[in-house]
Amino acid sequence: MAYLTLFLTAFAAATLVPAYSEVLLGGLVTQNYSLWGLWACATAGNTLGSVLNGWIGRQVERFRHKRWFPISEKQLESAQVRFNKYGQWSLLMAWLPIGGDALTLIGGIMRVPWLNFIVLVAIGKGLRYALVLWIVLEATG
Template identity: 45%
Template sequence: MIELWGLFIASFAAATLLPGGSEVILVGLYLKGNEPAVSLWLVATLGNTLGAVVTVWMGRVVARSRPPKPKHAWQLRWHLRLQKHGSPILLMSWLPLVGDGLCLLAGWLRLNWRGVLLFITLGKALRYLLVLLLATPWG
């Protein structure tokens, strides 16, 4: 049980603006074999999703003092992409560095919470599923 809490904390921290790599912990626990793969997958997905939600919330807090009016070309590009694609672009929220920025921008642009939560969760769940599948010994 303590291992699952450790995985949760690592997954949560990895999804915030803090650095971290929860995949290594996930694979280590999976190969150790003390916990069912489904439990590891669910805990990692939940922790990482909640961490991303914190980043979205931070974006909403920033939007209060700095409304979404891009001043730089890169800000305008991401602003237009998020407005064009909306919440589905958050399927990429699992990407290192880019994902944190997408979550922050989603909050800053005040995207719909349901869509944000759905696509962040789906992206995180698929990533951890792929990590577990790649770690599975096939032979």
């Protein structure tokens, strides 16, 4: 049950829902759960939460033909091409507490290919949770 709770908390933390999976992860580390299991659940949940953000971002494009849409169709297509060429690497920073969720939403709007999106986000999220585990283990001896 602890692994599921961590997965769901990490999922929520990647969305606009205020959740702090690092705190739960730190507490579970001290209770002798499998470090690999904790890391995998936190990383998978947080990555899938970011995929939800990316999916929501992709839905924004449905409104591109509306008069009130803030940029023209041509500008959006140009931005998507540029972002996919140069900007998709920014998804490695999706783990950041400020702006990380916005990056995944933008990645969706910019239609980053799903495989690239998931791999880049998962690398960043996995490294963050590995760092959290290392810090907790160092602090608890």
